[in-house]
Amino acid sequence: MAGRSAGGGWAQPVRFAVVGGVNTATFYACYLPLHRLLPYFAAYSLAFALSMTGSFLLNTYFTYRTRPSWRKFLLFPLTQVTNYGMQSAGLVALVGWCGMNSALAPLAAAAFALPAGYLVSRRILRPPARSGTAAGAVRGTAGQAGASPVRSGDPL
Secondary structure, X not given: OOOOXXXXXXXXXXXXXXXXXXXXXXXXXXXXXXXXXXXXXHHHHHHHHHHHHHHHHHHHHHHOOOOOXXXXXXXXXXXXHHHHXXXXXXXXXXHHHOOOOOXXXXXXXXXXXXXXXXXXXXXXXXXXXXXXXXXXXXXXXXXXXXXXXXXXXXXX
């Protein structure tokens, strides 16, 4: 059925959430010590940048079960622009407007940004099949004589 992920309709979003949890823990482990040394937004920005490479690898291998490529690696920060923008706005709103503790606000902001992050990262890391390609060829089954799976860049 078109639109369903490998392993069922909910498997991919659940894997994305698991990776998000691991990435959030990695981010937070970087953020807390940096927060002691830097203003909260500078600590947040640096921790966010540090956790991005691990997020890329986990999302390509585990979430979307695709091979990483240099093209995907270079496009992956675009997925994070949406995530960073939403989380940054949430962070500033929660700390500045709502008076939330700046050590806890990044976690709440991340939860609000999760759905948009999934949709954008899926589009980058698991691009749709090119038009004119038989669906069977994408899955590796016999669709047309000589058909081959769609590749989205050279492997890392």
